[in-house]
Structures are given as structure tokens and as C-alpha cells.
Amino acid sequence: MKPLIEIEGLWTVFGDSVVHRDLNLSVAPGEVLALVGGSGSGKTTLLRQMLGLERPARGVVRVFGIPLHGVPAAQLRRLRKRWGVLFQEGALYSALSVFDNVALPLRELRCFDEGFVRDMVMLKLAMVDIEARHADKMPAELSGGMVKRIALARALALEPELLFLDEPTAGLDPDRSESFVRLVAELRRELKLTVVMVTHDLDTLVAAADRIAVLAEQRVLVSGTLQEVVAARHPFIVNFFLGERGLRALAALRPLTPGGAAGIR
Amino acid sequence: MQPAASTAIREPEIRLTSAADGGTAVALSGAWDIRALQARATELGRALARHARATSWDLTEIQRIDHIGALLIWRAWEKRRPAALALRPEHEALFARLGAPRETSAARARADWLEPLRSLGDLAAALAGGALEIVRLLGQVMLDALAVLRDPLRGPWREISAGVYRTGAQALGITALVGFLIGVVLSYLSAEQLRDFGANAFVVNIVGIGVVRELGPMLAAILVAGRSGSAITAQLGVMRVTEELDAxxxxxxPQSLRLVFPKVVALAVAVPLLVLWTDAIALAGGMLSAKWQLGIGYRTFVQSLPAAVPIANYWIGLGKGAAFGALIALIACHFGLRIEPNTESLGAGTTRSVVAAITVVIIVDALVAVMFSGVGMGLR
Structure with missing residues (x-):
């Protein structure tokens, strides 16, 4: 199948330092790809380049087969309606209520009446387990976990085919982060989503990702299933997955995930 | 994954047939997802609603469906699952989710006829509260000043000097430009009138007293309120948003010693200096205009200034400058510290801070004008 995202020969340069050197990566439809890497390895920058928020120094990023730079603005706008993004801090509009935050993308389309928008927003909020009584609250009154779930509801408002998650479980307690992972898995099965996520959280990684791409040494060091990644004996990987912390997480999850990485149940 | 990946995706379509028992059977086909529905949602919604009473529904021909399409159909069913419904198993989950019981959001508050009166009361309470809060802040700054006097080495001198530079030195350009133009205009308009009475020499009195006593301090204060007052409020507001104040x-x-006190001192120092500077430039503008209009020489103008403008006016101007500076800083800090962590509040707080600062400056100026009406008037 044709890849949904293709990155070819990408270079990122900040001043004198090269962050990505001739990086290649592709994401197949329907898969959950996790990007991991040490801090400063350019995970978030790569994500922002896939979103067209930053322009690489060299190279092409194609999403749905459309290059993100050098295409007409109208085509790019249409493209952007086909993906949803969950930012690390949620990025809810602080001047709008929870309801209006989720309703905004639907209202922007200007093709649904207010009753429909209302039902749709309530449905999306229910999907992420937000009770209706929170709909009139302002983002400043919410806890971090609720902000993330509402931001996910907003990202899903336009029925995206592709979902970007930036540190989806950072700042959530283990219980919440587990239910968040379950939620994403459920939505993915139901809506046939393709998911690209940046995460540090080994539990999330093991539970949700089909494929892991490790960013180190300015490129994609290795990409594949958990076993394939762990088999590559690079110092970063050894430290990340096979360090004390990593082994603990893997050991705890092994009985739950027969075959190690076949994540979503 | 897509069941009909090989066949082309068709437009959403509604087909009607007569059922065996005389009712209507509705069959839906094609793609019922956001991409296909975007342009035709209203039209299809209405068409579906017309068949709300149909006896049976066949949804098995639908190629693709998402929540948007499902909700559109669900609304046509008046949010009840019809008795005779044929559905693909993979679409079951979508409709199951729609049918799940959900609490509905609380009803909107009904109209409140006393709202205008209530908001007037709120406004008055907010004004009184704000005034009290500013007095409290001033008291805190006084206490900070005492603490610094007792232990001068621990005073926030670096912040104060940075503040003087930012609010004073960097404002020299704009105050010079505005002061010069006001000086020219004031002198020009006075000269027009005075020439008719043959009282040319008095242009020095008008421009001198006007600039030194009123316009210089006012111009400097208003420009500083717009330039630095807004900056202080926005800075403190963003510090609230990013939790720096909590840190x-x-x-x-202590917030007041590190943030409020240095700003108040910096503005109380910088504004009188700006007043002197604005005075000088405005008088130069007036002098130029007097020479051009009335032929009063530069030397004559400068020499008659001390007689026309008693030195007391300078002290009044400088004192007002210091008071205005401190007031602007206090008001800006007050509004900055009260900003809530959202973008709306940041904008509203900054606006309110500048408006309040300029209003207070003008009120205080009027009070001072009344209080010192007998001081520094040369021609008595």
C-alpha cells in the first residue's frame, strides 16, 4: 500500500548544529508509529515538519502524497482538514469554553446547523469520557488530564484519517495514561486511524505502537517492531529499553502482550 | 481495511422502495463520511428527515461512514433506532455509541432582567476594590522601601536601573517628537491670537507656563502609560500564565520587592527626567515657531523665560512627573497581578491598565492644578 507519510532526504539545521541529516521515514496507512529518541534528537521538530509548521532545510515531506511545501494554500488547507493533532499541552483556546473549543472546527466548515454541531460535540466529548456538565467550563478550570482528553476530542472533531500525538501521556497519572492509550486504540480500531506519536513513556510505547522509529545520530537509527528495535544494540536503545527502568516496564508488560509487541488488543 | 477498496467510492445516495406491507423502505448507499457530506449535509439531512417514518432502513450498501454521517442519519431517526434496520456489523459500534444514554448539558441560564443593574453594582464594587487594592500595594511598596533603606545592599538596584533604561532612555525619541510638535502648535496658535492684540512678547509666558507646568508632565505621563504601563501589565500577566509568579x-x-517595588521606583525616577527632556524639546519647538511667526529672536525668548516662568513651575512639573510615574507603575502592576491565566484576560487586563493609568493621571493633574493654583504664577 502507498505510504500515508513519506519523508525523503530531510535535513534540519539550526544555526551550526545539524539535527537531522538525510533522514528517511515512511508511515503506512492504518499503523501506529511511535517516534522515540533522546532529548534534543529532534522528535518534536520532525513532528512539526510533518505538520508543515516548520520547513526542513532540505528534503521533502509528503502527507497523503501531497508535498507540504510548494503546493497552493487551498490544497494545503484541504489537507489539514484530514488530520488531527494533539499538542503536548493540549493547546485548547483559553478564551473559549470546552464546548466551543470542540465545536470550532465543525463551525468553521459552515455546513452543519447548530443543533447538529451540538450533538456532534456532545458525542465527541462522550467518546473521550468527558461529562456534559464540564462542557461550559473554561480550559483554565480543568485538570491536565481533562485538557488532554478535550484536546483529543477537538482533534477528532473532523473525523481525521491521520492523528498526530505529541507526548500523549506525559503529565497523566498511570491510570489515566493507560485509559488514554486504551481510548486511542479503541478509536483507531473504530475509525481506522493512522497514528503518529512522539512519546517517552515505555508503557504507552509497548501497549500502543505497531512500529517504533528510533531517532538518534541525526537519522532514523532503526525502525520496526519492539523486538527488531531491541535487537539493534545501539547505546541509546540499550539504555532506553534495556536499562533498569526499561526492563522493568517490558517485564511488567510481557505477560499481557503475547509476542511482545503486537500491541493493541 | 476498507471493505470496498477495489470499487470506486460513490456519492451518498438515498433510494426509496415500497415495502411489502405498504410502507416505505429506505436504502442508503455510497460514502457517508465528512469528505463526501461536507457540501451536501443540510440537503441530505432534510431529505432523510422526510422519511423519518419509513418502515425499514437498509444501511448495508454504505461504503464508508463516520460519526458525521452516522449522526446525520441518527438525527433523521429522531434519535431512536428504527425497528427494522439492516446494518453492517462493522458499523454497529458507531450507532451503538450514538444510542448510548448520555446526560445532556445543563440548560442555558434564562434571561436576567436585573442584569444591567447588577453589572452596574459589580462595576462599582470592582472600582472600590481596585482602589483599595492599589492603596494596599502602595503600602507594601512603602514597607519594601523601608526594608531597602535599612539594608541598601540587598535592594533590587539592577532591576531599577534596567527599568529606568527601558522606560526612560528608550522613550526619549517618541517624547521628543511629540513634545516638539506640541510646542510648535501651541506657540503657533497663541501667536495668531496675540498678534491681534499687539501682545507678541507674551507668547513666551503662554508657551513657557503651558509647557512646563501642564503639557510636559502630561505628555510624558501619557506616553509612558501607553508604552511602559501596558508592557508591565503584559509582562506580569504572562508571568502568571507561565506560573512564574507562583515559582x-x-x-x-517576595513578589512586591522583586517585581513591583523596582518598577515603581524606576518610573518615579524616569518620568521626571522625561518631563525635563520633553519640556526642553517643546520649548525649543515653541521658540522656533515664535521666531517664524512673530519674529521673536531665540536670545530674547530664552532671556525672558526665567521672568515669565517662575522656578516653582519646574518643581511642580517634576513633582507631578514623579507622582505620575509611581501611579502608572502601581496601576500597571495591580492589573498585571490580577490577570487570570488565559489570553482573553491578558488582553482585557492590559487595556484596562492603560485606560485606568491615563484616567488617573488626568484626575491627579486636575487636583494638583487646583491645589497649587496660587503657586508659581508670575504675573500677579
């Missing part, structure tokens, strides 16, 4: 509090660093 200071938990480190046990």
Missing part, C-alpha cells in the same frame, strides 16, 4: 512565591522571594 517566585514558593521560593520565598
Amino acid at each position: 517566585l512565591a514558593v521560593m520565598g522571594i
Whole structure:
């Protein structure tokens, strides 16, 4: 199948330092790809380049087969309606209520009446387990976990085919982060989503990702299933997955995930 | 994954057939997802609603469906699952989710006829509260000043000097431009009138007293309120949004000593200096205009200034400058510290801070004009 995202020969340069050197990566439809890497390895920058928020120094990023730079603005706008993004801090509009935050993308389309928008927003909020009584609250009154779930509801408002998650479980307690992972898995099965996520959280990684791409040494060091990644004996990987912390997480999850990485149940 | 990946995706379509028992059977086909529905949602919604009473529904021909399409159909069913419904198993989950019981959001508050009166009361209470709060802040700054006097080495001197530079030195250009133009205009208009009475020499009195006593301090204060007052409010507001204020509090660093006190002192120092500067430039503008209009020489103008403008006016101007500076800083800090962590509040707080600062400056100026009406008037 044709890849949904293709990155070819990408270079990122900040001043004198090269962050990505001739990086290649592709994401197949329907898969959950996790990007991991040490801090400063350019995970978030790569994500922002896939979103067209930053322009690489060299190279092409194609999403749905459309290059993100050098295409007409109208085509790019249409493209952007086909993906949803969950930012690390949620990025809810602080001047709008929870309801209006989720309703905004639907209202922007200007093709649904207010009753429909209302039902749709309530449905999306229910999907992420937000009770209706929170709909009139302002983002400043919410806890971090609720902000993330509402931001996910907003990202899903336009029925995206592709979902970007930036540190989806950072700042959530283990219980919440587990239910968040379950939620994403459920939505993915139901809506046939393709998911690209940046995460540090080994539990999330093991539970949700089909494929892991490790960013180190300015490129994609290795990409594949958990076993394939762990088999590559690079110092970063050894430290990340096979360090004390990593082994603990893997050991705890092994009985739950027969075959190690076949994540979503 | 897509069941009909090989066949082309068709437009959403509604087909009607007569059922065996005389009712209508509705069959839906094609793609019922956001991409296909975007342009035709209203039209299809209405068409579906017309068949709300149909006896049976066949949804098995639908190629693709998402929540948007499902909700559109669900609404046509008046949010009840019809008795005779044929559905693909993979679409079951979508409709199951729609049918799940959900609490509905609380009803909107009904109209409140006393709202205008209530908001007037709120406004008055907010004004009184704000005034009290500013007095409290002033008291805190006084206490900080005492603490610094007792232990001068621990004073926030670096912040004060940075503040003087930012609010004073960097404002020299704009105050010079505005002061010069006002000086020219004031002198020009007075000269027009005075020439008719043959009282040319008095242009020095008008421009001198006007600029030194009123316009210089006012211009400097209004420009500083717009330039630095808004900056202070926005800075403190963003510090609230990014939790920097809380970080200071938990480190046990007093907010008022580190943030408010240096700004108040910096503005109380910088504004009188700006007043002197604005005075000088405005008088130069007036002098130029007097020479051009009335032929009063530069030397004559400068020499008659001390007689026309008693030195007391300078002290009044400088004193007003210091008071205005301190007031602007206090008001800006007050509004900055009260900003809530959202973008709306940041904008509203900054606006309110500038409006309040300029209003207070003008009120205080009027009070001072009344209080010192007998001081520094040369021609008595």
C-alpha cells in the first residue's frame, strides 16, 4: 500500500548544529508509529515538519502524497482538514469554553446547523469520557488530564484519517495514561486511524505502537517492531529499553502482550 | 481495511422502495463520511428527515461512514433506532455509541432582567476594590522601601536601573517628537491670537507656563502609560500564565520587592527626567515657531523665560512627573497581578491598565492644578 507519510532526504539545521541529516521515514496507512529518541534528537521538530509548521532545510515531506511545501494554500488547507493533532499541552483556546473549543472546527466548515454541531460535540466529548456538565467550563478550570482528553476530542472533531500525538501521556497519572492509550486504540480500531506519536513513556510505547522509529545520530537509527528495535544494540536503545527502568516496564508488560509487541488488543 | 477498496467510492445516495406491507423502505448507499457530506449535509439531512417514518432502513450498501454521517442519519431517526434496520456489523459500534444514554448539558441560564443593574453594582464594587487594592500595594511598596533603606545592599538596584533604561532612555525619541510638535502648535496658535492684540512678547509666558507646568508632565505621563504601563501589565500577566509568579512565591522571594517595588521606583525616577527632556524639546519647538511667526529672536525668548516662568513651575512639573510615574507603575502592576491565566484576560487586563493609568493621571493633574493654583504664577 502507498505510504500515508513519506519523508525523503530531510535535513534540519539550526544555526551550526545539524539535527537531522538525510533522514528517511515512511508511515503506512492504518499503523501506529511511535517516534522515540533522546532529548534534543529532534522528535518534536520532525513532528512539526510533518505538520508543515516548520520547513526542513532540505528534503521533502509528503502527507497523503501531497508535498507540504510548494503546493497552493487551498490544497494545503484541504489537507489539514484530514488530520488531527494533539499538542503536548493540549493547546485548547483559553478564551473559549470546552464546548466551543470542540465545536470550532465543525463551525468553521459552515455546513452543519447548530443543533447538529451540538450533538456532534456532545458525542465527541462522550467518546473521550468527558461529562456534559464540564462542557461550559473554561480550559483554565480543568485538570491536565481533562485538557488532554478535550484536546483529543477537538482533534477528532473532523473525523481525521491521520492523528498526530505529541507526548500523549506525559503529565497523566498511570491510570489515566493507560485509559488514554486504551481510548486511542479503541478509536483507531473504530475509525481506522493512522497514528503518529512522539512519546517517552515505555508503557504507552509497548501497549500502543505497531512500529517504533528510533531517532538518534541525526537519522532514523532503526525502525520496526519492539523486538527488531531491541535487537539493534545501539547505546541509546540499550539504555532506553534495556536499562533498569526499561526492563522493568517490558517485564511488567510481557505477560499481557503475547509476542511482545503486537500491541493493541 | 476498507471493505470496498477495489470499487470506486460513490456519492451518498438515498433510494426509496415500497415495502411489502405498504410502507416505505429506505436504502442508503455510497460514502457517508465528512469528505463526501461536507457540501451536501443540510440537503441530505432534510431529505432523510422526510422519511423519518419509513418502515425499514437498509444501511448495508454504505461504503464508508463516520460519526458525521452516522449522526446525520441518527438525527433523521429522531434519535431512536428504527425497528427494522439492516446494518453492517462493522458499523454497529458507531450507532451503538450514538444510542448510548448520555446526560445532556445543563440548560442555558434564562434571561436576567436585573442584569444591567447588577453589572452596574459589580462595576462599582470592582472600582472600590481596585482602589483599595492599589492603596494596599502602595503600602507594601512603602514597607519594601523601608526594608531597602535599612539594608541598601540587598535592594533590587539592577532591576531599577534596567527599568529606568527601558522606560526612560528608550522613550526619549517618541517624547521628543511629540513634545516638539506640541510646542510648535501651541506657540503657533497663541501667536495668531496675540498678534491681534499687539501682545507678541507674551507668547513666551503662554508657551513657557503651558509647557512646563501642564503639557510636559502630561505628555510624558501619557506616553509612558501607553508604552511602559501596558508592557508591565503584559509582562506580569504572562508571568502568571507561565506560573512564574507562583515559582517566585514558593521560593520565598517576595513578589512586591522583586517585581513591583523596582518598577515603581524606576518610573518615579524616569518620568521626571522625561518631563525635563520633553519640556526642553517643546520649548525649543515653541521658540522656533515664535521666531517664524512673530519674529521673536531665540536670545530674547530664552532671556525672558526665567521672568515669565517662575522656578516653582519646574518643581511642580517634576513633582507631578514623579507622582505620575509611581501611579502608572502601581496601576500597571495591580492589573498585571490580577490577570487570570488565559489570553482573553491578558488582553482585557492590559487595556484596562492603560485606560485606568491615563484616567488617573488626568484626575491627579486636575487636583494638583487646583491645589497649587496660587503657586508659581508670575504675573500677579
